[in-house]
Amino acid sequence: xxxxxxxxxxxxFCPGPLMELIAALRHAAIGDELEVWSTDKGxxxxxxxxxKKVHHELVSINEADxxxxxxxxxxx
Amino acid sequence: xxxxxxxxxxxxxxHEKLQMAAMMASVGAVSERPVEVFVSMNAIFAFARDATPDxxxxxxxxxQLMKDKHAPDVLVLLRQGKExxxxxxxxxxxxxxxxxxxxxxxxxxxxxGPLGLTKFLSDAxxxxxxxx
Numbered sequence: 385x386x387x388x389x390x391x392x393x394x395x396x397f398c399p400g401p402l403m404e405l406i407a408a409l410r411h412a413a414i415g416d417e418l419e420v421w422s423t424d425k426g427x428x429x430x431x432x433x434x435x436k437k438v439h440h441e442l443v444s445i446n447e448a449d450x451x452x453x454x455x456x457x458x459x460x
Numbered sequence: 461x462x463x464x465x466x467x468x469x470x471x472x473x474x475h476e477k478l479q480m481a482a483m484m485a486s487v488g489a490v491s492e493r494p495v496e497v498f499v500s501m502n503a504i505f506a507f508a509r510d511a512t513p514d515x516x517x518x519x520x521x522x523x524q525l526m527k528d529k530h531a532p533d534v535l536v537l538l539r540q541g542k543e544x545x546x547x548x549x550x551x552x553x554x555x556x557x558x559x560x561x562x563x564x565x566x567x568x569x570x571x572x573g574p575l576g577l578t579k580f581l582s583d584a585x586x587x588x589x590x591x592x
Contacts, residue, residue, distance in 0.1 A: 391495070399487050403540050406490050437463075437491050442497045 391420040393427075394451050401427045402434055407444065409440075412458045417443060419455045428452050463493040466586030467580070473502030475519030475534075475590040479526060482537040484590065489545025494587075497538070498580045499571075500552030504559060506534070507551075507566045536568060550575035555581075 391408050398399035401422035408418055420431065428445065431454050435442045443455035466488045471573045481497065488495040488563075499507060506516050517523060517534070541547035551566060553574040563574060581589075 397526075397529065399483055399537070400532050402484065402490070403532070403537075403544070406544050407540075434491055 388417045388455070391418060393424045394421050396422070396424065397427055398426050398430065400424070402431055404418050405431065409458055414458050414460065416458050417455055418458070419453060421451050421453055423451045427454065431456075462550060464512055465494040465496065467584035467587055467589045468495065468497045469580070469589065469591045470497060470499050471501040472504040473506050473518065475517040475523035475526065478503060478506050478517070478532065478534050481533040481592045485547055486537040486541035486545075489541035489547035490546070494546040495541065495548070496580070496583065497547070497549045498575065499549065499575070500555045500577070501514065504551065504555040504561065507570070509565055509567050535567060535570065542570075548572045550580060552577065
């Protein structure tokens with residue numbers, strides 16, 4: 385597994401953070417973890433819902449320093 | 461498993477409605493739902509190839525807020541939906557005829573072609589239809 389990639393989508397409006405995550409996922413390998421930072425209030429529910437819908441894995445979700453940090457593992 | 465197809469019929473040229481259409485289309489497509497967008501009436505003018513941003517996106521107070529705060533651009537969202545998911549975008553053949561437009565008057569590499577309402581509605585029986 386490669387080093388966890390951070391996608392800094394702070395300041396982007398919905399659905400920007402999700403789109404940035406998806407763009408990065410396309411270049412990741414199965415098993416890789418990506419961490420997306422978002423100040424969009426909807427991301428805390430939207431991104432986990434998307435992860436569940438398309439069958440990736442939600443590793444963690446936290447709010448700190450004024451933004452959400454959502455970690456995803458690419459599962460397919 | 462793919463979700464039920466989503467069909468979005470866009471008639472309004474208002475920026476706010478175009479934005480919602482693009483958001484629904486892109487998020488639906490990246491969520492493994494086949495999505496088709498049918499662009500008609502005043503909405504067709506927002507996709508003119510030579511339109512400036514001010515001409516392309518006309519709206520009310522929320523439109524101005526989205527411009528000021530750099531909300532994701534409608535065309536960018538639609539292109540992301542096509543790149544990351546199953547999204548087709550059709551130009552209403554009636555709107556093209558009435559407006560005197562050809563496909564090459566519309567923004568490049570976005571539309572899948574002209575389409576009639578009858579075919580779009582027939583296809584939409586298989587899924588969920590939203591009109592904006």
